[in-house]
Amino acid sequence: MLVWLKTQIVDKKRDRFIRILFKRLTSSIATIYIVLFRGTPMIVQAMIFYYGVKLIFDLSWWTPLSAGLIIVVLNTAAYIAEILRGSMNAIDKGQMEAARSLGFSRVKSLLYIVYPQAIKNALPAIGNEFIVNLKDTAVLSVIGVLDLFNATRQVVGATYDTVTPFVITAIIYLVLTGVTSLAVNYLENRQAGKEVKHA
Structure with missing residues (x-):
């Protein structure tokens, strides 16, 4: 969704004023979101998000764990959106033009031609992002999430064995991280196998 919002093209000849305004507004919102989440550390985001929501709303389900999960998802979405956008930009523009000449709408061209290729090309980078996030969850201990690092510190405190x-x-x-890497490699190999069959 973020990728689609950020990569919208304004067609001044065909689009009406309201549509142009909508595209520019949503593209700006997506850009601000990505800049905010990529430009600030997850540890700061966790503190602001958890304590900020707790201060404004009285939610029974708002625990450190639920806040931590939401922060990781929001943070990952921003990084993956930029990875996919970069991957889309690497695809030859002629493919979109060819799809449009065959009668595909822009949305269908993106869904059936551009996005599948962008995801395939971005798989290694997406895999790396998941591995980094898996390790970065240790910072969520600042809002009270009992992660591996925090649990280990408690064991060290109890046993005095560092x-x-x-x-x-x-x-x-x-x-x-090894299991995640294997899963990404499996997806890459599966995608490569599909290409060989089609060829």
């Missing part, structure tokens, strides 16, 4: 708990935590993170 090295062993952190070695175990490092192994757990390695397993999690």
